[in-house]
Amino acid sequence: MKKLMIFGMFIGMIVKPTDAFFVRKEIEKIKGKLGLKQEKPIIEKIDPNSGSFGIKVKIVGKNFDLAQMPITTFSPVYFDTGVGGVIGGAYAEIISPRTDTEIVVEAPEGKGTVMVTVGKSNEFPFTYLPPVIDNINPSTGYIGKNVFLSSEVILTGKNFGFHRPTNPLIPCLLFGISPIHKLDIPSWTDDKIIFRTPIDGGIGLNIPPGLSKVVAVTAVVLGAAPVAIDIADKIDSATALAIQLAVNQASKKGREVKVLVKILDIESNKVKFVYPPTEKKLPTLPLPTWREIPVEDGLVTALVMDKSGSMTGEKIRRAKEAAQVYVDTCAEGKDMFSLAAFSSNAASITEPISITEGREMLKKDILSLSAGGSTNVGSGLTIALGHLSSCNLKDKRAVLMSDGMHNTGTYKPEVAEFQNKGWPIDTVAFGRDADQEMLSWIAYQTGGSFYPAETSDIASVYHKLNVLGHNGSVYRSYNDFIKTGEKLTYDIPVEPDMKKLGFFTNWQGSKMETILFSPNKTVINRSNISQYGRFVEGQTHSCFELNNPQVGPWQALITGYDLPPKGEQINFHSFCQSDVFSNILGFQPNYSQNQEVRIGVRLAEVINGRLSPIRGAQVTAEVKKPSMSLSKFISGNRQGRLQSADLLEIFREISGSAQKITLFDDGSHQDVSPGDGIYANTYTDTTLNGPYLVTIDCQGSTSQGGPVKRTLQESFQVGPIEQNSFTISDFLNLLNQGSIGEQMPQLIPVPGQEQQTDQIMNTLLNQLLRKK
Structure with a gap:
C-alpha cells in the first residue's frame, strides 16, 4: 500500500494537470490488479430529471473522469432509451467541457422513464414527457393536389423535442393518414412546429407511374372506408393519374383531418384541421x-x-x-x-x-x-x-x-x-x-x-x-444583338387558330424601326397600322397588335439607328391569342458554360376564358448549338470568296450539333406532377459560348378530340451576348430555310464546274443571311 501511495505521488509530480484523469485511470487499474477497492463514477443528481429529447441535462456527481468511454463515441453518458446506435439505449452527446464532477449532455430521442449512467456508475432515472399540442393555427386551409397553395400551419404546445426526430423511417408528424415530409417542416422547436399541409391532404396517395412491388397502398375516399390497392407490377401513367384524380375529386368536397405529433410510438393529443370544399383549380408545380x-x-x-x-x-x-x-x-x-x-x-x-x-x-x-x-x-x-x-x-x-x-x-x-x-x-x-x-x-x-x-x-x-x-401565348422569342449597318429579320408563321397576333421589340436606348411583311407582301408599319390593329411605342419599345391576321409566313424586319459603336441587345417576341395556350418556360438571361438548362413548355386549351391542361401530347425539343464555322465566316476570319467546302462545313456542323430531347409530363423530368400539361426535361451540352436555339414541337388533342399542333421557338444565351460573332437572325435564316438542305445535294462540286458551284453557294448563303 505504501509503495502504491509513493508511486501515485511520483506520477502526480511528473504529469501535467490536464492528464490527471488518465493517471487516475492507471492507478485504478493497478489497484484492481492488487485486489484493492476501486473508485467508480457516482451520479448524485440530474437536472432536470424530465423533459423532451434534445433538452440540456446536467449530471452532477464525482469520479466522472474515471468513466470508461466506448470506442465509437466520446461520451460515457448512456440513456437506456431502447433506441439509438447501441442496442437497448443511446449515448448522449456532451455539449460543454466535462469535469470530474459535472457533465452536460443533450438527451437523445427516447420515451418513458429511462436509466442514465456515466460509465459504470449507479443508475439515475430520467423521464421523457409526452408531446402535447395546445393550439393549431390556422385550423383551416387549402390541401389537395396543391403543394404550392397548401397552408402553412403552426402547432404550439410542449415536449415536441428540440429538433425534428432524426429517424426518417418513423413518421414524426401526421396529417390524417399522411406523414409530413421533412422538407415540408421548415421549423421544429420544443414548443412550436411549423409545417405545410401535404399534397394529398391526408386523404390519399399520389402514385407515380412505373411504381412496382407496392403492397396495400391506401387511398381514403371521403364518405367511405379506405380503399386498399395492391400493386403487383408496374402501372402506366393513365392508371396512376386515374387514382390521383379520384383522390383529388374527393378533396373538393371538403374534409376534417386530425393532426398529431408522434415521437417514436408516443402520440400527442389530436387537433382538428378543416379544409373547405372548393372547385377552384390550383396550380401544382414548382415551375x-x-x-x-x-x-x-x-x-x-x-x-x-x-x-x-x-x-x-x-x-x-x-x-x-x-x-x-x-x-x-x-x-x-x-x-x-x-x-x-x-x-x-x-x-x-x-x-x-x-x-x-x-x-x-x-x-x-x-x-x-x-x-x-x-x-x-x-x-x-x-x-x-x-x-x-x-x-x-x-x-x-x-x-x-x-x-x-x-x-x-x-x-x-x-x-x-x-x-x-x-x-x-x-x-x-x-x-x-x-x-x-x-x-x-x-x-x-x-x-x-x-x-x-x-x-x-x-x-x-x-x-x-x-x-x-x-391567357396569351409567346411562341417566338429571341434575345439578339445588333450593330451598325445590320438588319435583323425573323420569320414568324401564323396558324389558322390565331385570332390576334402581336410583335414586341425592346432595345436599350438607340432608335429602332420594326416593319412587318404579311404573307401577301403587304407592308405594315407605324404609319398604316391603324388599318389592321394598334401600335404602341416608347423610347425603348414598340408593339404591334393585329386583329384577324392573315394565315401564313410573316416576317419582321428590324433596323437600328444611332447605335453605339459596339452595338446593343434587342429582345423580340411574337405572341398570339387562340384557343391553345402554349408557352416556353422562361430561361435565365444568361448561362455559364456547362450549366444545366431546364427546357419546358406549358400546354392548355382555353375554354370560356379558363385554362385546361392538354394531357398526353407528344412534345419534343431540338436544341442547336452555336456554329464555330459560321462564326468564322461572318466575323471575317476567312478572306476572299466562300468556297463550296466552307458551306458544307457550316451545314454539317450545325446539323451534327443538333440534339433532340423528349419532354415529359410524368412528374419525373422537372415537370413535377403527371398529367398537368407541363412538359419538361434538361439540356446539358452548353460547352460553347454563344446563342442556342430551342425549337419545341407540340402535337396533341383537345378535350373534344380536336388536333393541337404548335411549334414554339426561343433562344438562350451562354456567355456574354455582346461577344457573339453572329446574330440569332443569321442563325435562324440559315437554319429555318429548308432550301439549303434541299439544295445541298445539287451543290456538291462537279469536276470542271467548281467556280460556278462556288458562286451559287456564295449567293445562297448571302441570301440566307440577308447580307445582300
Whole structure:
C-alpha cells in the first residue's frame, strides 16, 4: 500500500494537470490488479430529471473522469432509451467541457422513464414527457393536389423535442393518414412546429407511374372506408393519374383531418384541421405555371416595385421603363391597375384605376419613383393586398419586382394572405443580386410565375407577364444583338387558330424601326397600322397588335439607328391569342458554360376564358448549338470568296450539333406532377459560348378530340451576348430555310464546274443571311 501511495505521488509530480484523469485511470487499474477497492463514477443528481429529447441535462456527481468511454463515441453518458446506435439505449452527446464532477449532455430521442449512467456508475432515472399540442393555427386551409397553395400551419404546445426526430423511417408528424415530409417542416422547436399541409391532404396517395412491388397502398375516399390497392407490377401513367384524380375529386368536397405529433410510438393529443370544399383549380408545380383567369370579366393587377437603395441609377430607370411597358401594352377594356413601391417601408402610389381612364396618370406615377432605403418586401405586399381588396373585379393578381435580399420586416404572413385569397403573385428577380430563392418561393406559394431578368431584358419580361396574364401565348422569342449597318429579320408563321397576333421589340436606348411583311407582301408599319390593329411605342419599345391576321409566313424586319459603336441587345417576341395556350418556360438571361438548362413548355386549351391542361401530347425539343464555322465566316476570319467546302462545313456542323430531347409530363423530368400539361426535361451540352436555339414541337388533342399542333421557338444565351460573332437572325435564316438542305445535294462540286458551284453557294448563303 505504501509503495502504491509513493508511486501515485511520483506520477502526480511528473504529469501535467490536464492528464490527471488518465493517471487516475492507471492507478485504478493497478489497484484492481492488487485486489484493492476501486473508485467508480457516482451520479448524485440530474437536472432536470424530465423533459423532451434534445433538452440540456446536467449530471452532477464525482469520479466522472474515471468513466470508461466506448470506442465509437466520446461520451460515457448512456440513456437506456431502447433506441439509438447501441442496442437497448443511446449515448448522449456532451455539449460543454466535462469535469470530474459535472457533465452536460443533450438527451437523445427516447420515451418513458429511462436509466442514465456515466460509465459504470449507479443508475439515475430520467423521464421523457409526452408531446402535447395546445393550439393549431390556422385550423383551416387549402390541401389537395396543391403543394404550392397548401397552408402553412403552426402547432404550439410542449415536449415536441428540440429538433425534428432524426429517424426518417418513423413518421414524426401526421396529417390524417399522411406523414409530413421533412422538407415540408421548415421549423421544429420544443414548443412550436411549423409545417405545410401535404399534397394529398391526408386523404390519399399520389402514385407515380412505373411504381412496382407496392403492397396495400391506401387511398381514403371521403364518405367511405379506405380503399386498399395492391400493386403487383408496374402501372402506366393513365392508371396512376386515374387514382390521383379520384383522390383529388374527393378533396373538393371538403374534409376534417386530425393532426398529431408522434415521437417514436408516443402520440400527442389530436387537433382538428378543416379544409373547405372548393372547385377552384390550383396550380401544382414548382415551375412558372398557368393561372385560370377569366379575362372576359376583367383583371385588376397590383404592380409592386422595389425602390430600395440598391435600385439606384440604371436599375431604377430600367425598372420604371419595364413597368411603363406593362401599362402601355394593355388594351382598352375593363382591366384595372394600382401601384405600390417599397424600400424600408411601402407607400401606395396609385390607387386602383381603370386602364382606360388612368393609363397616363399611372405612367407618370411610375416615373416619379426614386431609390433609397432597405428592402421590406412584405410592406409592399401589404399595400397590394389593400389595393386588390378594394376592387370588385373577380380576378386579381400582383406583379412583384425586387433586386435584392429581403432584410427588414416580414413577408411570409403577407404571402399567406395572398395564398388564402387565391390571388397569384408573379415575381421578377431583377439583377444578379436578387434573391431568386425567395422570389420563386413567393410565386410558387401563390400560383404565380417567376422570371429572372437583367437590365437588358426586364421590359421584355414584363410584357411576357402581361401576355400570359391574359391567357396569351409567346411562341417566338429571341434575345439578339445588333450593330451598325445590320438588319435583323425573323420569320414568324401564323396558324389558322390565331385570332390576334402581336410583335414586341425592346432595345436599350438607340432608335429602332420594326416593319412587318404579311404573307401577301403587304407592308405594315407605324404609319398604316391603324388599318389592321394598334401600335404602341416608347423610347425603348414598340408593339404591334393585329386583329384577324392573315394565315401564313410573316416576317419582321428590324433596323437600328444611332447605335453605339459596339452595338446593343434587342429582345423580340411574337405572341398570339387562340384557343391553345402554349408557352416556353422562361430561361435565365444568361448561362455559364456547362450549366444545366431546364427546357419546358406549358400546354392548355382555353375554354370560356379558363385554362385546361392538354394531357398526353407528344412534345419534343431540338436544341442547336452555336456554329464555330459560321462564326468564322461572318466575323471575317476567312478572306476572299466562300468556297463550296466552307458551306458544307457550316451545314454539317450545325446539323451534327443538333440534339433532340423528349419532354415529359410524368412528374419525373422537372415537370413535377403527371398529367398537368407541363412538359419538361434538361439540356446539358452548353460547352460553347454563344446563342442556342430551342425549337419545341407540340402535337396533341383537345378535350373534344380536336388536333393541337404548335411549334414554339426561343433562344438562350451562354456567355456574354455582346461577344457573339453572329446574330440569332443569321442563325435562324440559315437554319429555318429548308432550301439549303434541299439544295445541298445539287451543290456538291462537279469536276470542271467548281467556280460556278462556288458562286451559287456564295449567293445562297448571302441570301440566307440577308447580307445582300
